[in-house]
Amino acid sequence: MRCCLQHKSVRLCLFAALVFFGLSACLSAPQTRLLQEQQPARLSSPVLLADVGFFPQEAYQCGPAALATVLAYSQQQVTADELVSQVYIPARQGSLQIEMLATARRYNRLPYVLPASLGSILQEVAAGLPVLVMQNLGLSRWPQWHYAVVVGFDLTDGTLTLRSGTRSDYVISMAVFERTWARAAHWAVVILPPGQMPLDDNPTRYFQVLADAEPSLREESMTTAWRAGVQRWPASDLLSLGLSNHLYGQGLVQDAASVLAQLLAVDASSAAAHNNLAWLMLELGQTEEAIRLASEAVRLDAAFTQTLADIQSKISSGK
Amino acid sequence: MQSTLSKMASIGMLASALLAGVMMQTTAVAAPSGMVSTGQLVQETRVDQQRSHVGAFLNRAEVQSLLEARGVDVADAQARIASLTAGELAQLAAQIDTLPAGEGALETLIFVLVVFMLLDIAGVTDIFPGL
Numbered sequence: 001m002r003c004c005l006q007h008k009s010v011r012l013c014l015f016a017a018l019v020f021f022g023l024s025a026c027l028s029a030p031q032t033r034l035l036q037e038q039q040p041a042r043l044s045s046p047v048l049l050a051d052v053g054f055f056p057q058e059a060y061q062c063g064p065a066a067l068a069t070v071l072a073y074s075q076q077q078v079t080a081d082e083l084v085s086q087v088y089i090p091a092r093q094g095s096l097q098i099e100m101l102a103t104a105r106r107y108n109r110l111p112y113v114l115p116a117s118l119g120s121i122l123q124e125v126a127a128g129l130p131v132l133v134m135q136n137l138g139l140s141r142w143p144q145w146h147y148a149v150v151v152g153f154d155l156t157d158g159t160l161t162l163r164s165g166t167r168s169d170y171v172i173s174m175a176v177f178e179r180t181w182a183r184a185a186h187w188a189v190v191i192l193p194p195g196q197m198p199l200d201d202n203p204t205r206y207f208q209v210l211a212d213a214e215p216s217l218r219e220e221s222m223t224t225a226w227r228a229g230v231q232r233w234p235a236s237d238l239l240s241l242g243l244s245n246h247l248y249g250q251g252l253v254q255d256a257a258s259v260l261a262q263l264l265a266v267d268a269s270s271a272a273a274h275n276n277l278a279w280l281m282l283e284l285g286q287t288e289e290a291i292r293l294a295s296e297a298v299r300l301d302a303a304f305t306q307t308l309a310d311i312q313s314k315i316s317s318g319k
Numbered sequence: 320m321q322s323t324l325s326k327m328a329s330i331g332m333l334a335s336a337l338l339a340g341v342m343m344q345t346t347a348v349a350a351p352s353g354m355v356s357t358g359q360l361v362q363e364t365r366v367d368q369q370r371s372h373v374g375a376f377l378n379r380a381e382v383q384s385l386l387e388a389r390g391v392d393v394a395d396a397q398a399r400i401a402s403l404t405a406g407e408l409a410q411l412a413a414q415i416d417t418l419p420a421g422e423g424a425l426e427t428l429i430f431v432l433v434v435f436m437l438l439d440i441a442g443v444t445d446i447f448p449g450l
Contacts, residue, residue: 185416204364207360207361207364208361208364208365211357211358211360211361212361214357238360238364241355241357241360242357242360245354245356245357246357248354272355272360275354275355276354276355279353279354280354307353310353
């Protein structure tokens with residue numbers, strides 16, 4: 001987990017870099033090559049997010065510095081120093097990815113881990129979001145971990161611009177970046193204020209981000225984030241169920257029910273949505289509707305047989 | 320010698336990890352009753368992802384040739400992935416992710432997979448109910 005670029009590791013890094021650049025000629029960067037061949041129209045002009053702040057790293061603390069960069073850009077008052085105690089582990093001279101994500105949540109932000117696609121990074125940067133990335137500047141068997149922030153790119157030149165360590169505008173070859181990033185398992189994250197959406201079109205991924213954030217973010221922020229998700233993907237049962245459960249947790253039974261009713265009007269294939277709406281209808285005193293919905297849940301998925309029986313027995317015992 | 324020992328040690332570790340998964344199976348959740356929580360849903364989505372991750376691993380050409388060399392039908396192996404529990408899938412997916420480079424490691428993992436299929440046929444374990 002140690003970050004590169006400072007003090008004792010400098011010599012090590014230089015040597016690793018020599019070895020690495022020596023090898024790089026015969027190594028491949030398949031995503032860079034493909035992007036440069038295809039030149040997707042929306043990525044064709046160079047982008048530079050010049051107003052992303054710069055937090056030069058101290059010692060091995062590239063984690064706190066990179067995280068402060070993206071949090072500050074999403075309008076959070078933060079310094080790298082205050083993040084040190086939250087994400088920096090002195091014994092490892094570095095920061096764990098999982099702690100980087102957890103800390104973003106503590107600052108009321110949604111950490112959205114992007115797919116392992118260089119195009120996806122460029123797309124988010126083009127849409128105005130700096131991307132937090134992890135790199136292994138060394139070799140797989142001799143790792144030098146590093147966090148940086150992608151703030152710009154130029155597909156024609158084949159370069160990326162990073163806030164990296166002590167360098168505020170570090171222009172790196174896209175192919176070299178791809179290889180160092182691939183050796184850190186293609187880890188890339190955008191930090192979203194609640195309500196802002198990534199360009200990445202993946203409702204399941206967005207649902208997972210929100211479900212993980214539910215315990216940490218403020219309640220009204222979560223409402224905003226869930227609603228934004230349902231608005232973008234109205235046919236996603238996961239997102240509607242998430243919003244419905246979130247509203248139910250606040251005692252808003254009627255609102256929770258209408259979210260699921262709207263989903264079923266768009267797409268009636270989710271057994272879980274029928275099941276949950278059945279329970280909400282029961283709570284709202286609409287017993288016939290509850291039984292109809294529970295029966296439909298069982299028809300869609302036999303695993304809900306017990307639900308129907310439970311609802312029937314609750315109704316017959318007068319609750 | 321050294322490498323044989325370390326290979327055996329890693330087989331032991333993999334096997335115990337998989338056994339832990341087998342034990343988790345007995346405490347599997349019963350049919351849902353009441354509302355489905357967001358936590359349950361997110362767990363289901365992760366299991367689905369791990370299942371396709373392990374499935375994609377089995378689709379790799381070098382994995383298929385290693386399986387075939389051991390007389391395991393790839394289609395059968397794919398079908399068996401469908402019946403792994405959440406715990407077993409998580410273990411396997413994590414093993415695939417941390418697989419060091421080199422054919423030795425891959426062979427070890429496949430060896431463990433095959434051993435578990437054989438144990439199943441022998442009735443020692445019951446990971447793959449289809450057998």
